[in-house]
Amino acid sequence: MNFGARVLKTGLAVTLALYLATLLKFPSPTGAGIAAIFALQPSIYRSWRHFLDQIQTSTIGAVMALLGGMLLSNQPIAVGIVSILVIMLSMKMNRADTIGLTLVTVISVMDASGQWQFALNRFLMIMTGVVSAFFINILVIPPKPRKQYINQIESVFSSLSLLLRTAVSHEMKESVFRDEKNSLEGSIRSLADKYALFEEEQKKLRKPKYSETRQMVVYKNLLSSLQKGYEVLDAIDRHYFQAERSEETNAVFDRHLELLIKYHEHILLKFQDKIKPGISETGPLGDDNDSFLESVVQGYEHGSASRLRLAVVAGAVYDYGYQLERLDRVADQINRGSEEKDKL
Template structure:
């Protein structure tokens, strides 16, 4: 069981919130602690955005609940009706992420039956919880989506290359293959989520310079190339073994996939500035890619209907090769941004 930074920071934010409530002599800091748990976000930008959204949502939620508590009552049916109203207003304002904590505010305020001082106290507790979580998130081990994204690239590539290398030769057991593929799909989704966080911070929080924006394009291509490799794996699983293949076809596919993976690995090392720049490798890749496409398409056209499914796999391999070539061009123009730029 891993103890991640976000888990640790959530505990710290809850502790800080309770201490602050004790400092201001506020009873029952449970609501403030719940707010701190909700407010812990995976990036600095999202923490700041969450704070602003919650400030707006909780303000109008507290006002509605205070008015309802004064005019109506705190009977369960009335609290339920007000909660429905607040949910509808939150959806209308496109603030879906704030609904949970806003409802906590509404229930806490309505519990006071319109006592504005009690309502203000509960509202202040929620702001203390949100503020504590944002403070801890920014000060203590601040999230670095870019660094996390780069670290995951190599791991995801290694997972994918193992499956591609063994998919045609059918070396892995079926159970092991499906287990590894499920893990790869989860890793790919996690990688896409990390890129989204990184893109948000660069474009919205830091008001990125052109150089940083250019690096977003490079990192997006890193992800896109891996996704195209994943499509090759999917096409093999869904179409390759369902087609009738001539003698030597398996060997040609196996050999071509091995070549694509080696070149992809070379480009990733080039991106990390670990190997010398060598244009001949990419030129050779494209020559082989074009030759493979032409040869295999002829075989598919001259075959029966089942061989047309093989054309889907060929097209996926060709697209994967094209994206490796594009990644190489981008990696040649932009190395990773130095860490001091992220400060």
């Protein structure tokens, strides 16, 4: 695991929580440190939402734990019963992400066996950790998920292009290819999670500006292009090598995939403002993409399983190319908008 901002902030949040717990003379500051670990979130909005949700569920959990301690004592079976009830209630409230720390609160409070002063002390100790994590997250190296998103897009494309270039030629060892493909799938899923976070922030925090809405369109199309590229890999893995094919067929697929990879790379350079506006490969790609699909489908005969498998792969490749054309148009619109702004 690399040393990054999240690692640093976790350490700082734990340190601050322990210092505050000691300063406030809590009998056992450890709970505050544990709470700080649970409470750290990947964005400022998530931190604020988690902060509010955690206060709500922890308060409910503390009350239930206090009642449980008074009525059932603090025996393990009683703690387990109250924990189950708290989990069910948290799920009902759509607060599943707060369950871990809420259970820490429940166990800490039930240890008081119905003594409300001691229970309140434990609850405040947990909240000290939550507050510490919240302030560390927004004050120390605030999260920049959008910058991370763009950097990750470039990294994921690098992995995707390598796998696509070697998929049909079958040059890479199967075990290595499988590991790289699984890693790529995880990276794309991580990007999708980040995009969902952007959408959530845009909808909840404020009315988005036009520039922010346009940026979301860019992010969505960048992600969709990578997802379509991965679908090509998946189709090749599932169908291509199970089909009978000639060397000419291999060459057709290999050549078209190389064209799409270069086109994808070309578009990313546009977004980085490294390509002159107006220089586009959309026209030629449109013709080549159609011709490629037709060349694969036209030889299909009813009952030919091999040809059908190749058609499935060709369809995935065609969709990838179609998505790249959409991404290219978005890039051109962004560049034109930047040019007009510069003229003004």
